[in-house]
Amino acid sequence: MIKEEEWMTIRGLGSRIKKGMTVSEISRLTGHDRKTVRKYLLAEEKLKYSATDRVSKLEPYKDYVRLRLKEVPEISIQRMLREIKEKGYTGAHSILGDFTRPIREERQKEAVIRFETMPGEQSQVDWSSFGTIEEYGIKKKLYCFSMILGFSRTIYIEFTTSQDIFTFLTCHQNAFLYFGGYTRIILYDNAKTIVLSRYQGNIEWNTNFMDFAGFYGFQPKLCRLYRAQTKGKVERPFAYIRQDFFIGTKFEGIEDLNQKGLSWLNTLANTRVHGTTKEIPFERLKKESLLPLKNRLYDTSxxxxxxxxxxxxxxxxxxxxxxxxxxxxxxxxxxxxxxxxxxxxxxxxxxxxxxxxxxxxxxxxxxxxxxxGLKIKQKERWDGFKEAFFSLSPKAKDYWDGFLSSSQMRGRWWELRKILSLCEKHSLEDVEYAFKRALKYQAFGYKYIEGIFINLRGKGPFTGPEPLKEILKRTLEKMGAPKVEERPLKTYDQFLDQYRASQN
Incomplete structure (x- = not known):
């Protein structure tokens, strides 16, 4: 039997048969066989659906689930599912979710006793996203920082394009200056700006933030997870800020926006009669008894x-x-x-x-x-380098001038330093020969000088005068002379002594 919604769809499409729609077209649109479509089109009575009483797979575990939600309201569905599966539950995730959802919603509707703070006791801080802003031709995200004093409801706001810890601390300090002090406790949500991790009551705070809190001596506290009521004094004003100030306000850059925001605070937000306290926030601010700044400010750079x-x-x-x-x-x-x-x-x-x-x-x-002084220092270093290069050989100056005038070497003056370093490893005669040959063929550059030295000695860069022994050894190898075993000189002395003795 098809579902009631499908039956109604087929009957609805059936009314179009008189206008030319065929059973095959209805079959294609609904996904049912033509015989099935024809059967329900010809049926005179509406299908009767009866609900069957079935016991939910979750039924044996509902009391446990209710108890766990009461003990730990923030418990996740995944964790709850693991716990009841260990007890034998074989149902799906969706059954558990459908059962717990109304319980959670009902709990959120429970009456909440308003918590009113004593003067100077507590303030609340939060961020909120306000879209984007174009600053100096660059599109950036726009955020609003808000701090509200719990007793007087005096509010401070500041718009920023960053939520990093240094901006966060700067906004705090600006709020302290605006209020003329700060409260003993400041309540926060679980923003990553200040909370690096939070697990089973253990909180890892941002070290820069804790240094800031220690400098002023206030106590930071985190609101309870999934309990927006503990932070409502701040979260509600964001809607007020949007509707009463931000929407429709024209501004040129973030500085202009903050100037207009400050004017709005001083002339409207903090001078109106507050809906809860029925008093003007600035008037109640006089009774706050805030901790004084004592003419010292934290470096929030x-x-x-x-x-x-x-x-x-x-x-x-x-x-x-x-x-x-x-x-x-x-x-x-x-x-x-x-x-x-x-x-x-x-x-x-x-x-x-x-x-x-x-x-x-x-x-x-x-x-x-x-x-x-940089140009003077650079000229002194250049003159010293030039003098060292000229001292390599009589032809060094001609090579220097030719190198600098060569179009191929334009902008490659640094190669002269490499050439100087290379030439210092060779004899004066070899350097003079290399420069003469390079000038003859107008071959400037480090690789040409290096190549001349390699061809001159038949091997890698020369490190000093070549010993006669090595020259003779290389010549004999080229001539194909057999290698003679090298013997100590004492061997020849003994041979001579024996020869003289035989002559006597």
Whole structure:
């Protein structure tokens, strides 16, 4: 017997037979045989479906499932399924899911007693995504940071294009400055920005965040998993921020957006009568008794290591910033905030370079002072190198001039250093011969000089005057002379002594 929905489909299509639709077309559309289609089209009465009483495979385990949901509300379906399978359950995952879903939904509808905090006791923090923003021609994700004081409901917001730990701490500190202090406890969700892992009550916090919390002396707490009620004071304001401020607001860049956001906080969000407290947040803020900042601020700058390029620049967020030429190819440390980047070297108390942050990408930001003396130093090094090259042989100057004027060697001056290093391993006569031959055929470049030396000696690069013994040995080998066993000189002395004795 087909399902009731299929029967209704067939009957509905049957009404089109008078308009030209055939039984074969209905069969093709429904996937049923033509005989089956014809049977139900000719039936005069509607099919009767009766529900059969069947015992669910989950029935023996329902009490256990209810008990586990009561004890551990956050338990996953997968874990629950493993537990009841160990007890003999043979049903599917879907049966368990269908049974637990109404229980979880009913639990979420339970009345929640509103938790009101004492003045200065607790604040709540969270992020929320607000789409994208184009900043200096680059499309970036836009986020909103929010901190709300539990007692007064005073709120602070800040829009950012990053959720890294340094941005997170900067937003905290800006909120502290806005409120004039901070609470003893700050409640968070389980964002990866601050929580690296959380298992069975053991929490691994981000070390930078814990250093920040220790600096100010507040206690961080995490809200209960899957219990949005513990963080509702922050999550509800995000909807308020979107509807009352963000939607429809025109802005030019993130700085303009934050300026307008601050104005909205001061003139509307924190000056209205709050729907829960029935008081103005700024008025209740006076009773908060927040912990004071004591004129000390935590350094929330980004800290990282950078290798200086050969042309005296370091890279940060798609731009390059100059450093003094003395630090070329060295490793330095950078500290960057929203306004500037400071660059430090080991064993130096202050920064070796400070630049304003450029918000676009692909730009070189340089300070002319960083290159003062570099040209003089480079000229001194070049003059010293030139003098060393000229001292190789009388023909070295002619070769130098020919090399630099050669179109093939243009931009390959570094080969002169390799030629200098190669020539220092050969005798003055060999170097002079190599330069004369190279000038004769206008063959400039390292590989040509090296080839001349190889042809000159018949082997690899020469390391000094060749011993006469080696020259004779090579000549005899070319002549095909038989090899003679080498003997110590004492052997010949003994032979001479015997010869003299026989003559006497």
């Amino acid at each position: 980004y800290i990282g290591a950078r290798k200086v390029s050969s042309d005296c620049f370091i890279s940060y967020e798609g731009n390059r910033y100059s450093v003094p030429y003395q630090y070329s190819r060295k490793s330095l440390t950078i500290r960057a905030d929203k306004g500037r980047i400071r660059i430090y070297a080991d064993n130096q108390q202050g920064p070796v370079a400070i630049h304003p942050i450029f918000r676009g990408k692909g730009k070189d930001i340089s300070d002319p002072k960083h290159f003062e």
